Amino acid sequence: MTTTGADVAEEDRVFAALANATRREVLRLLREEGPQPVQTLADHFDMRRPSLSEHLKVLREAGLVSEQRSGRQRIYRLEAAPLADLQDWLHPYERFWRDRLKGLGALLDRMPDDDRT
């Protein structure tokens, strides 16, 4: 678990990792079908395995997946901690859509955080 202090480089790595449909699909597969070896993941993509390997490396370096060796297979598993951090990052923005639903948006948009009680 990371502390609240936002390491910019780390944040960059997570957002950049997520900025690719293939890598987001890998995360979805790991979430819905559980940990699996590379080949099983690869079956879902129209892409050579080395390319997928590089995507997995990006995800690993962002801390979004971990690998566990089992024989000659490597089982990839979802690691959600960076996504929890992402939710934390999102929190200060929440009022911008919650308030808007209550019809207060236009007012609050013009009001800095500091002025709120």
Place this chain on the structure above:
Amino acid sequence: MTTTGADVAEEDRVFAALANATRREVLRLLREEGPQPVQTLADHFDMRRPSLSEHLKVLREAGLVSEQRSGRQRIYRLEAAPLADLQDWLHPYERFWRDRLKGLGALLDRMPDDDRT
């Protein structure tokens, strides 16, 4: 407001827009200090204005900011809808950190979504 159907290209644009520290800082400034013209934003960055203009364009095309012309100024405003979508995208992953905190992580990691009640 987007529907629940995830437009991949749109999602890509939002994640890609967020995968840059300058652009995230722009969003933070708009959130904390309210809508402002380009020059005021530019004061916070060690970067020429044309470069910032391009960052603003990326944010605009991701739907994360809107501009409103006022005389020869253009006032940029935070648009949080894509961030609300991002929070929705995050939801199915929540159990991976909530459950882990309860010590159920290892079990659920191995269990597909479909098997859950």
Place this chain on the structure above:
DNA sequence: AGCATAAGTAGGAGATTCCCTACCCGTCAA
């Protein structure tokens, strides 16, 4: 030992990103 399989690394091509300088367009003020 000898071969097959799982998956990573090396290196390269083409596209994209991010910054720059130079220039253009619209608006306000003298």
Place this chain on the structure above:
DNA sequence: TTGACGGGTAGGGAATCTCCTACTTATGCT
């Protein structure tokens, strides 16, 4: 109307991304 100002567009260069094919490494099977 002429100039200054706010801000965008054009085009280019260095770095990075994303895919590929070829090759390497490690493990398991016979």
